[in-house]
Amino acid sequence: MSDDDAETRSARSPGAEATAGPTWRPVSRANTYELVIDAIEEQIVAGSLTVGYPLPAERDLASKLGVSRASVREALRVLESLGVVRSSGGSGRGAGTFIAAMPSxxxxxxxxxxxxxxxxxxxxxxxxxxxxxxxxxxxxxxxxxxxxxxxxxxxxxxxxxxxxxxxxxxxxxxxxxxxxxxxxxxxxxxxxxxxxxxxxxxxxxxxxxxxxxxxxxxxxxxxxxxxxxxxxxxxxxxxxxxxxxxxxxxxxxxxxxxxxx
Amino acid sequence: MSDDDAETRSARSPGAEATAGPTWRPVSRANTYELVIDAIEEQIVAGSLTVGYPLPAERDLASKLGVSRASVREALRVLESLGVVRSSGGSGRGAGTFIAAMPSxxxxxxxxxxxxxxxxxxxxxxxxxxxxxxxxxxxxxxxxxxxxxxxxxxxxxxxxxxxxxxxxxxxxxxxxxxxxxxxxxxxxxxxxxxxxxxxxxxxxxxxxxxxxxxxxxxxxxxxxxxxxxxxxxxxxxxxxxxxxxxxxxxxxxxxxxxxxx
DNA sequence: CTCAGATTAATGGTCTGACCTCATAAAGGC
DNA sequence: GCCTTTATGAGGTCAGACCATTAATCTGAG
CATH class of the missing domain: 1.20.120.530 (GntR ligand-binding domain-like)
Incomplete structure (x- = not known):
């Protein structure tokens, strides 16, 4: 779930807070891949996933989260492009997707x-x-x-x-x-x-x-x-x-x- | 050392290297989605795509570039997460994927x-x-x-x-x-x-x-x-x-x- | 003729299942 | 024992289907 704060509801006086823009934030119907990113990010922020730690295989993660592998892949590609994750094929040691830290x-x-x-x-x-x-x-x-x-x-x-x-x-x-x-x-x-x-x-x-x-x-x-x-x-x-x-x-x-x- | 950067790797001057470590970098077999990103980035850097311009529909782009729609989508999700592109469904005006500029x-x-x-x-x-x-x-x-x-x-x-x-x-x-x-x-x-x-x-x-x-x-x-x-x-x-x-x-x-x- | 409503088409969003490549691990042959 | 072969499991890619949403278009009543 998203922990979006719903503080926009309290603005009742018209004109007063209209100075710096409405800040409506359109409810954010999150895409599936965003939810997957959130799920992974949650683990990272909580400290359960640290650099070097492996993620479940794409197929596993998909079934664990109840989404398709395509959505998992879109999320992983985003995290990869952010330098947060690294994927390699093959088998055994070193194969799979890992938390990385390559921000440059x-x-x-x-x-x-x-x-x-x-x-x-x-x-x-x-x-x-x-x-x-x-x-x-x-x-x-x-x-x-x-x-x-x-x-x-x-x-x-x-x-x-x-x-x-x-x-x-x-x-x-x-x-x-x-x-x-x-x-x-x-x-x-x-x-x-x-x-x-x-x-x-x-x-x-x-x-x-x-x-x-x-x-x-x-x-x-x-x-x-x-x-x-x-x-x-x-x-x-x-x-x-x-x-x-x-x-x-x-x-x-x-x-x-x-x-x- | 993690001097990552998939730049133009054509320039290779013989000698004068080996000072700051090997830096072998195994030729970077680019993934398909990276190639799609490069293709889009090329248009952006060349100025053919500026803020507000539409990209071809995902299916069109896929067939134009000779890749699957899944690869196009992975590329678009990355660009979207970078705040470079914005997608909306539907039809006609405002539908499709557009160049945007939302970096925050x-x-x-x-x-x-x-x-x-x-x-x-x-x-x-x-x-x-x-x-x-x-x-x-x-x-x-x-x-x-x-x-x-x-x-x-x-x-x-x-x-x-x-x-x-x-x-x-x-x-x-x-x-x-x-x-x-x-x-x-x-x-x-x-x-x-x-x-x-x-x-x-x-x-x-x-x-x-x-x-x-x-x-x-x-x-x-x-x-x-x-x-x-x-x-x-x-x-x-x-x-x-x-x-x-x-x-x-x-x-x-x-x-x-x-x-x- | 006008306009509300139904239909259609185009687009992104998602899922399924298949097949490929590759690197390791395990099994087999010498 | 060592080398070769096979099996396995991971990501990489693809094709195609279906859904949801939205604008444009068509249709028919008034």
Whole structure:
């Protein structure tokens, strides 16, 4: 069953609460697959299903819930696309559907689609990225450990490879920023940072191919990367944040079509 | 490491790899429904499908793509759960599947599930919220218009209702913060802010019901709301940001179980 | 001619049952 | 014992049927 709250019934004074929209919520005749998702989600929220735990076989689950296998599959495909579940065929160990935790791909697709639909503008996304990465830089400067710093340095080194291709540079660039977020120790920062960068991947390539001095821009970006890294290593939180914001704004302004001001 | 992302896998530069682990990724034999999603996404990214446009009927699409209707449906359910598509039965005008743009519900479910799976910790989520809302407060203080301010005030007034229930207060509280994000003019801020609050709704209730002086806490929160609003109206960006961060940290620390420090 | 009511058609929603592929586990042959 | 073969069980896909809902169309009374 759905635990929908029926608080909309109490609105009796006309005009007073009509300010922020009616909020009718049309009773939600849930589709079967939604009910299946709810049933699974209930187990997850209750803690009965944790990462790595197997779900019943699709046929079992269908008969247990009293629905068809098709409906179960639609629910599982949704959960799979959300990065909550993972399915593999075969038999025995490792076969079946399991609770997983792989949110990055889901976030990436989500952002890519909604950016394409212009539901989120490029400047909205960039601004979000700036705020997240500013905070990542601060936290990384404050508490990054040896391993985390080494991971960031590895990406810096990668970007220094002579004659590097745009694809490899860009992927290392993304990995650099994600590594900083990871050094900050916030998984949501890290996944959002990666998702934003990756969802813009195609646009970034297109923009890059529209400019003349690609190598020059890459060098400039890399110089900024080094400055950011230096601030993080020095533990200078203010400077790391400032340089990060400057870096992202610079990149957005240099790449035509990536900022819509 | 779970750097998942089914991107264009055509670019393969020899050498220059092997730095950050193997990353073999077994060629990703895409499922049929993924191919259907790709086909639709292609149209969206190319701009052939924009918000409001209809998709072919499921049966048509299935035969056009040479797959079964079940696979088409699995793809559509995924896109629907992502808030990219909306389906309704019947015939004629308004019947069928259309491109939509309703990302909030998708974000909310995504966060709720991954928080439940402890993939994102509560402090990760709270920290993200702080950064987003700090920025929202700054932008709102800088550029909020009459209507936007009125929308925020409406929620403040709602929370002042005497003898208000916890549910109504909490929903107005959420709406208050979302209204500020909306006043900032960043849709992604706004949707993320709402999603984070809504995904924690159940936890917030549980935490609230565990404390003694509910009315006292509500009053204190409301006082902070008023202070934030005053700073926004005054155009004091620094103060608005500071108060917002303070407010969120205060709430998280007061509600037992909502911060995991 | 007009309009209410019945009919029809198009669409998503659901179910059933079948068949395929694949990876493991079990049985069998050397 | 080790290797090969078979059986089993899981997801992946498909075809087709039927249901529910809704707009468009037709029909007939007034």
């Amino acid at each position: 791909a889901a976030l990436t697709r989500f952002l890519r689609l909604h950016v394409a639909l212009t539901n989120f503008s490029l400047s909205d996304v960039t601004e979000t990225r700036i705020q997240l990465e500013r905070s990542s830089a601060v936290l990384a400067a404050a508490r990054a450990g040896e391993d985390a710093l080494a991971a960031i340095n590895a990406q810096l080194a990668m970007m220094d490879t002579p004659g590097i291709s745009l694809e490899v540079f860009n992927d290392a660039d993304t990995a650099f920023h994600v590594a900083i977020a990871q050094a900050a120790g916030n998984q949501l920062f890290s996944d959002l940072t990666g998702a934003i960068r990756t969802s813009l991947r195609t646009s970034i390539f297109a923009a890059f191919n529209r400019i003349e001095d690609q190598q020059g821009l890459m060098s400039e970006l890399q110089a900024q990367h080094r400055a950011i890294m230096a601030a993080i290593v020095a533990g200078d939180t203010e400077e790391a944040a400032r340089l990060t914001e400057e870096h992202i704004r610079f990149a957005a302004s240099e790449l035509p079509g990536l900022s819509d001001d | 519900a998708a974000l909310t479910r995504f966060l709720r599930l991954h928080v439940a799976l402890t993939n994102f910790s509560l402090s990760d989520v709270t920290e993200t919220r702080i950064q987003l809302e700090r920025s929202s407060a700054v932008l709102a203080a800088a550029r909020a218009g009459e209507d936007a301010l009125a929308a925020i005030n409406a929620q403040l007034a709602m929370m002042d209702t005497p003898g208000i229930s916890l549910e109504v207060f909490n929903d107005a509280d959420t709406a208050f913060h979302v209204a500020i994000a909306q006043a900032a003019g960043n849709q992604l801020f706004s949707d993320l802010t709402g999603a984070i609050r809504t995904s924690l709704r159940t936890s917030i209730f549980a935490a609230f019901n565990r404390i003694e002086d509910q009315q006292g806490l509500m009053s204190e929160l409301q006082a902070q709301h008023r202070a934030i609003m005053a700073a926004i109206v005054a155009g004091d960006t620094e103060e608005a940001a500071r108060l917002t961060e303070e407010h969120i940290r205060f709430a998280a620390s007061e509600l037992p179980g909502l911060s995991d420090d």
